[in-house]
Amino acid sequence: MKSIEELKAIRDKTLKEMSIRDNGDKMRIVVGMATCGIAAGAKNVMSAFIDELNKRNINNVTVSMTGCIGICRLEPVAEVFDASGEKTTYVKLNAEKARRIVAEHIVNQKVVTEFTIGAAER
């Protein structure tokens, strides 16, 4: 393994920071990562979510994956669960839309209505 020393330094730094971090309620972003999602570009979408959260130093949001939720024609799809468990389903995503969702929904708590499944199905 490359550099265990480096890993230990990361661990120590993270342990130090953990105490001063915002331990507020967690939001969750779940990206559909079945064959349909992957073929439509879900990996780039997930990458953009991770990168944008990281850039903004947001660490109380988890990003995870799920399988096919049955709306393959609307992939890439991501669901955002806010702290109270309320779910917003975003469809036909790309990297740019993912970054806007972080800025508007995650940071400013304002649903990006135009990207939601409700708007797509109208």
Place this chain on the structure above:
Amino acid sequence: MKDLSLHIMDITQNSIAAGADKISISLSVEGNPRMLVLEILDNGKGMDEEFVREVTDPFKTSRTTRNVGLGIPLLLQSANMAGGELDIKSEPGKGTALVARFNIDHIDRIPLGDIPETIKMLIMANPHISWTIRFSSPNDSFLLDTDEIKRYLDGVSIADINVLEWIQNTIADGIKLVYGGVLDEVN
């Protein structure tokens, strides 16, 4: 699928859906003509003989949302396109071993793609799974084992973004070390 990293992302979702908590991904270069061999092993619930026989059929799937499953058929297609083949062995209750082979120099062989990023995402989304990542070639070999990494972390989550970035960089270095010059397609 455009590259191997997307297939890896896709096929491992089968392992995760099968309830695996140990998944091993191995990529090696061997033989003459030189073949690129992707091996994915899991300890999930496995498949019976009949299901294994039919699993390359797009109209066979365990998913309940619809009756088409394309993950394995697409990988079979990618392998066949590059003069390779796909082999699946599975046993109910034990797990599944999937091996896809590609002729490296075949003009239609798909590129590796961003494997370090794919693995980072897999670990991030499934931190409880024990992941083993192996690369080998006649020149060198590389091994990353998340259980071993966790022993150094002392309570810090393996899904911590700084830890994940270290993993991503370590894997990228591993690919360069093992495949550099021939398969070094990952920047």
